[in-house]
Amino acid sequence: MIFKLRTLLWRILGVDYRQVLKIHDYVFLKNDPFTKIGKHTYDNGAIVYRWTDAPLQIGKFCSIANGVKFIVDEAFHGAPSITSYPLVNNLYKRGTNLNSGKNKKAFLDQIKQKAGITIGNDVWIGMGAYIMPGVKIGNGVTIAANSVVTEKSDIPDYSIIGGVPAKVIKIKNDNQTVEELNKICWWEWDTEIIKDRIEDFYKDQKTFIEKYKTDRNG
Template sequence: MQKIGPDPSAVYPNENIKQICYIKNVITRPNIIVGEYTYYDDADGAENFESHVTHHYEFLGDRLIIGKFCAIAKGVEFIMNGANHRMNSVTTYPFNIMGHGWEKATPSLDDLPFKGDTVIGNDVWIGQNVTVMPGIHIGDGAIVAANSVVTKDIPAYHIAGGNPSRIIKKRFDDEFIDHLLTLKWWDWPAEKIFSKLEILCSADLELIKALE
């Protein structure tokens, strides 16, 4: 039988490289949703990706949604809405979680800043030691430079970096970005991706413009 790529249901797509893990196949939390072929690269335990999603509490209802074919480097941290403190009062100190009577000052959910779901598109490359703040949206094909703190949304096929991150440049012109967003190659069946792999990995953009 001809090989057309790794098994998307495998924990380790390459059995010889255990530092790369397909995240979808190790997720246990219902509020983390990850597409096929998206991987986390970490020699210290790639299968422990969920430990890099912090302050994530089911009662808040926020989700981390990551698309297909994303490349996520070691040290990433997705900070979710549970990290937020009340900001409309004199003090931001969370007295209630310390107990011993202080729970009388428990804030309502309406008192806490809530930024909604964190959404990462398809074919996104997130560099080493990147921190993504609550409610951020990163578009398809974007690149986030190493050591960045993402505090604002990043449009599709843009490169961002810094602390706080800022847009550095577009990867392609608007017309070509529109073509790629229409193409949605990440939704192709495995057989088609395999047959067009050399074109997808080519620097000859004219070849890609001809794809349908």
């Protein structure tokens, strides 16, 4: 499992995983200045690895376990280009300009290498999961521990995903239920309203939907 994980990370990022996960390249999620986190989302020590200011957006009421790693890189892994190797950053580690005189940062910005991560609301991410650049995760998704979620992973609302790379294991609800829950979007309710209605969250979904499908704004 560990070997498979390391190999996949190497293939996706285009560099040795040990070079990618250097201590000076990460920041704790709660301290990352380029991350936007919705209300009541919590984490137990998640880490962000980044080399650019690519956005990481996390919705409301998400639960993120210890050891989750968000890899926000320059998207060499996904672009249809001549090479997946990060030539500029590795050949100009200490330089600010290319041989042509162009500013290194300006050049990287110009070729649009940044790939952000977008996570919906009410998402649960298990311990040790890797969330790779370019990933978009829907509402109500459950991600199994130690999964590697790549931009090629199909991550619909209210799905359970897992594996290396992560794939859909099952959809939690039928299409109509998913649609109704998204329309109700309870995560947009004021906190006090949620507290007033908190017992309803522990009833069956049909009862919850019938009660609030006409009261979607809280």
